[in-house]
Every structure is written in structure tokens, then in C-alpha cells.
Amino acid sequence: MDARIIFQDDHIVIAIKPYxxxxxxxxxxxxxxxxxxxxxxxxxxxxxxxDKTTHGVMVFAKxxxxxxxxxxxxxxGEVEKTYLxxxxxxxxxxxxxxxxxxxDRSKGKx
Numbered sequence: 274m275d276a277r278i279i280f281q282d283d284h285i286v287i288a289i290k291p292y293x294x295x296x297x298x299x300x301x302x303x304x305x306x307x308x309x310x311x312x313x314x315x316x317x318x319x320x321x322x323x324d325k326t327t328h329g330v331m332v333f334a335k336x337x338x339x340x341x342x343x344x345x346x347x348x349x350g351e352v353e354k355t356y357l358x359x360x361x362x363x364x365x366x367x368x369x370x371x372x373x374x375x376x377d378r379s380k381g382k383x
Contacts, residue, residue: 276308284339285332286313292328309333320344
């Protein structure tokens, strides 16, 4: 299985993570870093995650330096994530629903 790469240069690669594929390296399960390493011919470093059951765009660094810079931007809040929910049928009302993610400190997860 190949990843769908939508952009890459010497420093980053941006790809679509399919549903059911891990966003971090794993020895026995399909994962996007392994797919990208094979396609790009270089190491890749995840700088954020998406759940296995989430389909979406991910940014990977191609160098340790790029990973550090991207991680710093994320920590400073200079990177904006947008989530889009796809629903069946027509919602009862039009509008925008905004909520904060709950962070569980004991598990280190949102």
C-alpha cells in the first residue's frame, strides 16, 4: 500500500493518512512512517498524530532539524489544525460547532 503524498520538499513530506493506518512507526501494523520511508527513500519523523480511526492530512519532517522546528511551532500554537466531520443525512440546523479537546494528563492523550 502506498501513501498519497500531496507535497514534499527537502525538509517535509505531507501525506494523507488512510483510515486504519497508524500515524507512528510500529513493527507489525500498517503505519504511515514506514510507507513514506519506502516511497521517499529517507527517514521521516512524525511531528503530530492522528488516531488510527481517523483519515486525514499529516506533516512529517524529513530531517531531525525540521522535526525540531515543526515541533516548536506546534508547541507555540503557531500551527492550526482543522477537523472536519462527515455526517450522513442532513443536520437539523446549519452552523458551526466548536469545542475544546479534553486532555487526560494521566494518559497523556487528548
